[in-house]
Amino acid sequence: MGESVAARGEEEIRQPGRLNRPGFVELYFDLVYVVALVVLGQRLVGHLTWLGVGQTLILFLAFAVIWMLTAWVPDTFNADRARIQVQIIWVMIGILVMCRAVSGAFEGRGPLFAIAYLSVHLGASTYLRLSATGADVRSRMSRILFWFCVSGPLWLVGAFTAADHRTALWGGAILLEYTAAALGWPAPKLGRSAVREWRLEAERVSERYRQLLIVAFGVVIFVSGLMLSRGSHTLDRFGAFVVMFATTALMWRTYTHRAGTLLSQAFAASFNASRFGQFAGIAHLIMVAGVLAEAVTAQLLIAHPVGGTSAPRGAVILGGPVLFLIGRGLLDYLVFSRVSWSRPGALILLAALAPAVELLPPIAVGGLAAVILLGVAIVNVAAIRRHPPMAAPPTVR
Numbered sequence: 359m360g361e362s363v364a365a366r367g368e369e370e371i372r373q374p375g376r377l378n379r380p381g382f383v384e385l386y387f388d389l390v391y392v393v394a395l396v397v398l399g400q401r402l403v404g405h406l407t408w409l410g411v412g413q414t415l416i417l418f419l420a421f422a423v424i425w426m427l428t429a430w431v432p433d434t435f436n437a438d439r440a441r442i443q444v445q446i447i448w449v450m451i452g453i454l455v456m457c458r459a460v461s462g463a464f465e466g467r468g469p470l471f472a473i474a475y476l477s478v479h480l481g482a483s484t485y486l487r488l489s490a491t492g493a494d495v496r497s498r499m500s501r502i503l504f505w506f507c508v509s510g511p512l513w514l515v516g517a518f519t520a521a522d523h524r525t526a527l528w529g530g531a532i533l534l535e536y537t538a539a540a541l542g543w544p545a546p547k548l549g550r551s552a553v554r555e556w557r558l559e560a561e562r563v564s565e566r567y568r569q570l571l572i573v574a575f576g577v578v579i580f581v582s583g584l585m586l587s588r589g590s591h592t593l594d595r596f597g598a599f600v601v602m603f604a605t606t607a608l609m610w611r612t613y614t615h616r617a618g619t620l621l622s623q624a625f626a627a628s629f630n631a632s633r634f635g636q637f638a639g640i641a642h643l644i645m646v647a648g649v650l651a652e653a654v655t656a657q658l659l660i661a662h663p664v665g666g667t668s669a670p671r672g673a674v675i676l677g678g679p680v681l682f683l684i685g686r687g688l689l690d691y692l693v694f695s696r697v698s699w700s701r702p703g704a705l706i707l708l709a710a711l712a713p714a715v716e717l718l719p720p721i722a723v724g725g726l727a728a729v730i731l732l733g734v735a736i737v738n739v740a741a742i743r744r745h746p747p748m749a750a751p752p753t754v755r
Contacts, residue, residue: 380566381437387428387446388573390453394421395577395646397460399653404461406670413464413525418650419532420475422643423539424453427502428482429566430635433559434495435486445485452478464521472517472528479506501543501550509534539636560625563635567621567642571613574649578606581653585660594721598663601724602656608731609649609682615738616693624693637692644685651678655724663721672715675723676708679731683708700737704730 398421402414428449435442452474459471483506487499509531516527542550582602586595621638628634655675667675687701707730715723 383437383443383446387450390450391573392577393457395650397457399650401460402654403657416528416532417460417463423535424478426639449478449482464524468517468524472513476510476513497548501545501548504545505538505543560622564622564625571642574646575606575610578653578656582656585657594663595660598659598721601728605728608735611735620693641685641688645682648678648681659720659724664719667715667718667720667723672723676712676727679727680708700734704734
């Protein structure tokens with residue numbers, strides 16, 4: 359006779375300690391986020407207003423919550439199993455459909471984006487709920503499914519309304535989803551998420567966060583190289599390319615300095631892995647948002663390195679380093695229970711530079727931002743010579 363449903367389901371569940379490194383299917387999954395970040399950047403370039411920034415942020419957060427929930431799947435389910443891999447590929451297909459709709463998400467392609475987004479969440483949550491055999495995992499997936507059923511009507515109604523109403527409804531939906539996650543997805547009769555429901559392995563999840571950031575850095579390098587290959591080969595355009603590459607390299611160096619490399623140790627020492635994982639995920643998403651702004655900056659800076667700098671362009675050029683340093687400061691606090699003074703110091707310098715952006719050419723604004731990041735990197739190097747790299751007791755309990 360064929361194996362029982364319970365036995366088949368048991369094969370899907372990963373045994374603790376069996377996998378502590380991301381598998382190939384997860385690296386394959388990240389490829390769609392290269393596309394997602396590129397199309398989000400292109401949309402922001404074409405909608406460089408405060409409303410456009412807000413709308414692009416909503417879309418970014420929608421992609422981000424899919425990545426986060428999918429990144430946590432292999433900590434509970436066996437990603438070597440074909441059916442789990444098919445589920446991840448299903449999510450990839452949905453993300454690519456969402457990418458197709460990004461450029462017109464607040465125009466005529468709103469229904470396509472909303473339906474693809476909900477199909478990813480409802481389909482994945484339902485499948486994983488049915489695949490789970492343990493009561494804790496079933497309860498967790500049921501709560502997550504419940505909250506996407508709650509936010510779903512906002513996505514669907516918003517998809518068929520005018521752009522202004524759509525922005526409000528979709529903004530409310532994404533806020534609802536992130537709030538539910540922060541509260542542990544509380545649901546009627548199911549309560550909220552408990553620590554025992556999560557099997558997050560510090561090394562694996564930390565590496566997944568680092569991989570997402572590397573994907574974002576790769577997008578900046580890709581866009582910078584692509585922009586340089588287009589148009590005339592002038593000294594100012596090449597200078598803008600050098601500024602962008604230097605900025606990306608300095609961000610990478612700032613990230614890997616101590617906290618980025620000690621994240622897994624702090625994660626392993628935490629008493630509440632799910633809460634620590636959420637806060638670490640938020641820190642990385644803020645940094646990824648900053649790197650995404652750098653991808654937009656690359657398009658703006660290399661295309662028009664000289665001339666006037668409008669306020670929106672200046673906000674994007676400085677906004678990338680600002681977001682990155684905010685996320686990096688949060689990571690400092692999670693790992694070391696303190697924040698290096700170089701982070702707020704650099705933010706103060708960037709804020710002081712803001713009033714002068716309209717008086718400077720774009721390449722100068724980008725260059726000054728890179729110099730401030732260089733200062734952060736130099737302070738980091740000096741600090742590591744005085745103090746050995748050591749994680750402090752985690753701040754998130």
